[in-house]
Amino acid sequence: MVNFNGTIISPKELQISHENRAFKYGDGVFETIKVENNRVIFFEDHYFRLMASMRMLRMKIPMEFTLEFLQDEILKTVKENITQNTSSRVKLTVFRKDGGLYTPKTNEIDYLIDVKPISLEEKDSYTIDLYKDFYNYSGLLSTVKTTNRMVNTLASIFAKENDFDNCILLNERKGVVEVTNGNIFIVKGNTIKTPALTEGCIKGVIRKKIIEIVTKHPDFTIEETTISPFEIQKADEVFITNAIVGITSVTNYRKKTFDNSIAQKLKNSLKVTSLTMS
Structure with a gap:
């Protein structure tokens, strides 16, 4: 119904x-x-x-x-x-x-x-790669979830055809924007980065919650900034956020394998936040 x-x-x-x-x-x-x-x-x-x-x-x-x-x-x-x-x-x-x-x-x-x-499968591995055929253009309109999601659709088809679990979307400046179904975060040391809204990413609800959680955390700093694809290969961790799964840890990007310890801590904090705010 x-x-x-x-x-x-x-x-x-x-x-x-x-x-x-x-x-x-x-x-x-x-x-x-x-x-x-x-x-x-x-x-x-x-x-x-x-x-x-x-x-x-x-x-x-x-x-x-x-x-x-x-x-x-x-x-x-x-x-x-x-x-x-x-x-x-x-x-x-x-x-x-x-x-x-x-x-x-x-x-x-x-x-x-x-x-x-919802039927969510817990996967042992989660592999992503770049989608470079078309770009998500930076600007305020790209932060809105309109019913025109053609780039996301084509990137999802590309991921399926190449046995990836997801793809990273880029903007016209070749900066990281998001993935097909959520926002992306990278971890290097004690710094957690996510693309700024000016890069053209969706103004994600879980993105907002993670930024709030990390801002209050004494051990980490958060940066909303420009991210190059090269930074992903140098990262310690990469994770994806959306409203349905919350946080998904990326295990593989090209030849790089990632840890997921910080993502797990944030996942626990997010669960507590959802229980107190809903």
Whole structure:
């Protein structure tokens, strides 16, 4: 079952018009949210990122789009799909209403919530490499999770074809941006680095949480900065963050093998944070 504008319907009942702007122009934004045991994890962060994205894209935010309203709509949809207290992947997509060419007929929106159970496999190895066919251009618009994810899609296909678990996306200056499905961090000594938002990376919710955790940690420093691909080979650890898995340790990049001890410590801290804030 899916939730379309507050109404629970079966996917077969969902009527998406040929004028749908998310389909025709990528004129939409989305949030991928984890729900665990009827708790919407870090929803306040997701909510404020969504509101900021909608404002940036000149979408009209409905009066009823409060944090409490959307949280209730998410939990209502989860209840219709998940019968046991398990983890769920929720995708909340907001798109401008039908009509218009590049110039829309209206800035009013529709929204869709769909739910899938999460089945996460713990892997002994996790290999990444660079994707260099196309670039993620730096700039503020790239930090928004729009429904146009073509570079991520092509990089994911490239990874599958070459037996990688993930690929690193680069910007037009050949700087590291992110991976296909999350933000990237590298560890060298006591310094943890992640690409700055000006590099074009998504303003990730878990990225934000890790930065907050490391900022308060007495043993480590955090840098939001420009990262060269060469720095990855020199790193002690590399890890990936997103809202569903939290932290994934990278074990291999080309001929380099990485440790994961700091990522494990951060994973424990993140778990504590999620329990206290959700």
